[in-house]
Amino acid sequence: MTSLPELKSANQLLDDCLQNLQWAIEQGQLNNPLMVGIHSGGVWVAEALHQRLQLSEPLGKLNITFYRDDFNTLGLHPQVAPSQLPVDIDGRDIILVDDVLYTGRTIRAAMNELFDYGRPARIWLAVLFERDGRELPISAQTVGQRLVLSPRQQIHVDGPHPLTAHIVTREEIA
Amino acid sequence: MAVNFVRPLIPKLATDPWAIQFDAAGHLKHLLTIEGLGSTWITRILDTAEGFMSVSDRDIKKVPLLRGRTVVNLFFEASTRTRTTFELAAKRLSADVLNINLSTSATTKGESLLDTLRNIEAMQADMFVVRHEQSGAAHFIARHAAPHVSVLNAGDGWHAHPTQALLDAFTIRRIKGEFAPLRIAIVGDVKHSRVARSQIHAFNSLNVGELRVIGPRTLIPNDIEPLGVRVYHDMRAGLKDVDIIIMLRLQRERMESGLLPSEQEFYRLYGLTEEKLKWAKPDAIVMHPGPANRGVEIESRVADGPQSVILQQVSNGIGVRMAVMALCMSAES
Numbered sequence: 462m463t464s465l466p467e468l469k470s471a472n473q474l475l476d477d478c479l480q481n482l483q484w485a486i487e488q489g490q491l492n493n494p495l496m497v498g499i500h501s502g503g504v505w506v507a508e509a510l511h512q513r514l515q516l517s518e519p520l521g522k523l524n525i526t527f528y529r530d531d532f533n534t535l536g537l538h539p540q541v542a543p544s545q546l547p548v549d550i551d552g553r554d555i556i557l558v559d560d561v562l563y564t565g566r567t568i569r570a571a572m573n574e575l576f577d578y579g580r581p582a583r584i585w586l587a588v589l590f591e592r593d594g595r596e597l598p599i600s601a602q603t604v605g606q607r608l609v610l611s612p613r614q615q616i617h618v619d620g621p622h623p624l625t626a627h628i629v630t631r632e633e634i635a
Numbered sequence: 636m637a638v639n640f641v642r643p644l645i646p647k648l649a650t651d652p653w654a655i656q657f658d659a660a661g662h663l664k665h666l667l668t669i670e671g672l673g674s675t676w677i678t679r680i681l682d683t684a685e686g687f688m689s690v691s692d693r694d695i696k697k698v699p700l701l702r703g704r705t706v707v708n709l710f711f712e713a714s715t716r717t718r719t720t721f722e723l724a725a726k727r728l729s730a731d732v733l734n735i736n737l738s739t740s741a742t743t744k745g746e747s748l749l750d751t752l753r754n755i756e757a758m759q760a761d762m763f764v765v766r767h768e769q770s771g772a773a774h775f776i777a778r779h780a781a782p783h784v785s786v787l788n789a790g791d792g793w794h795a796h797p798t799q800a801l802l803d804a805f806t807i808r809r810i811k812g813e814f815a816p817l818r819i820a821i822v823g824d825v826k827h828s829r830v831a832r833s834q835i836h837a838f839n840s841l842n843v844g845e846l847r848v849i850g851p852r853t854l855i856p857n858d859i860e861p862l863g864v865r866v867y868h869d870m871r872a873g874l875k876d877v878d879i880i881i882m883l884r885l886q887r888e889r890m891e892s893g894l895l896p897s898e899q900e901f902y903r904l905y906g907l908t909e910e911k912l913k914w915a916k917p918d919a920i921v922m923h924p925g926p927a928n929r930g931v932e933i934e935s936r937v938a939d940g941p942q943s944v945i946l947q948q949v950s951n952g953i954g955v956r957m958a959v960m961a962l963c964m965s966a967e968s
Binding site: 524574578 | 683685686687689690693694695698961962965
């Protein structure tokens with residue numbers, strides 16, 4: 462059995478993300494950004510970042526259930542909290558927030574949904590964790606921690622208060 | 636005070652005639668009737684519909700959930716509202732939709748229901764939405780359709796119209812919240828109404844506080860009380876303390892068959908006027924599955940009045956039908 466990689470504390474992860482986002486805003490890479498979290502883990506992270514960044518406009522929330530490409534195999538989640546985008550996203554810089562970037566399929570679905578609401582000027586991806594295993598050409602601009610894990614390992618983020626993360630290893634199926 | 640009725644238990648046996656609605660894993664595959672769904676599935680459908688409602692408020696009223704799937708509206712009986720809301724629901728889920736109006740098509744040329752079914756199946760359809768004047772038609776199609784096909788009942792004879800009952804329950808829940816404290820009255824031709832039958836099953840499953848039917852003796856089935864329903868023949872007594880009034884459409888042909896003396900007589904006794912509406916609770920809401928006969932079962936001023944939620948029912952119908960389609964199409968695979 463191999464030892465699990467050490468995870469940073471939630472506070473440390475949020476601080477690192479925050480620093481990077483502030484830097485991007487100061488550099489003019491993000492202009493008056495709008496923050497959008499992906500249900501549910503991404504919303505928890507976005508709420509924490511939104512508060513610390515003191516963005517003037519309310520946080521947007523995306524529920525990508527209706528946009529997933531694995532609908533046929535996973536079915537429909539019964540309790541679907543609707544997406545809420547309180548502000549027009551046309552021409553806006555958007556910080557899209559999720560807890561973990563893994564295959565990239567969730568982000569693809571989220572971008573498809575965003576484009577059904579309007580045409581953002583820029584989408585900037587911020588995640589607490591980025592791990593290996595991408596199945597689509599998608600990368601994050603702001604990352605709390607990068608990890609290399611086996612396919613049997615998954616990062617579970619719980620929240621919203623307190624925001625915690627741990628790695629779980631699925632039993633290998635014989 | 637709400638009255639609690641003893642409600643019949645729905646057997647979950649292999650012989651359950653409604654077991655066909657579920658796949659081997661217990662997931663909803665066909666929606667033929669409210670019976671057998673239980674509060675769990677009804678609530679699940681309503682919760683899912685809540686999520687879909689937001690799609691209709693957007694500029695782009697579409698989600699890609701059923702992209703590449705084909706939904707066939709098989710209507711053997713005329714319908715505008717039901718067919719168009721099913722069509723819109725399917726289109727908002729990005730499915731391809733085919734409307735076949737069979738009352739004027741092949742069946743009049745002598746083709747059997749099964750032949751029609753096989754032909755449309757050969758077009759690789761994934762879902763049939765069926766309306767038929769014969770009770771049990773949707774059930775028949777579900778039994779004979781290819782294994783991957785889902786069947787939704789959009790009204791069969793006097794039997795059932797499950798999506799109408801679900802959208803009514805959804806509308807009530809959105810406005811009133813809980814079902815347990817509510818008194819609901821269904822008014823008019825209950826006997827010939829598939830809508831009323833499905834509503835009674837749905838409201839019983841959702842444990843509505845008290846369920847009443849109001850109408851003339853000729854239009855209320857004799858055996859309805861064991862379903863947990865209180866029968867009233869007098870509008871004033873029946874509407875007292877009621878939170879929800881559901882007016883049913885009076886079919887004109889009932890007059891011809893001698894069940895009613897005249898439309899005017901029916902309107903005088905059971906037509907919902909502003910005056911009669913005052914007999915219910917002040918915050919009572921008025922519903923109608925449509926199309927309404929103004930001046931027969933409902934006064935225009937009530938149908939268009941502040942207590943009417945008839946148009947909300949239509950909008951909600953799209954969300955509820957999207958939910959049923961998405962849930963049924965996510966079965967089996």
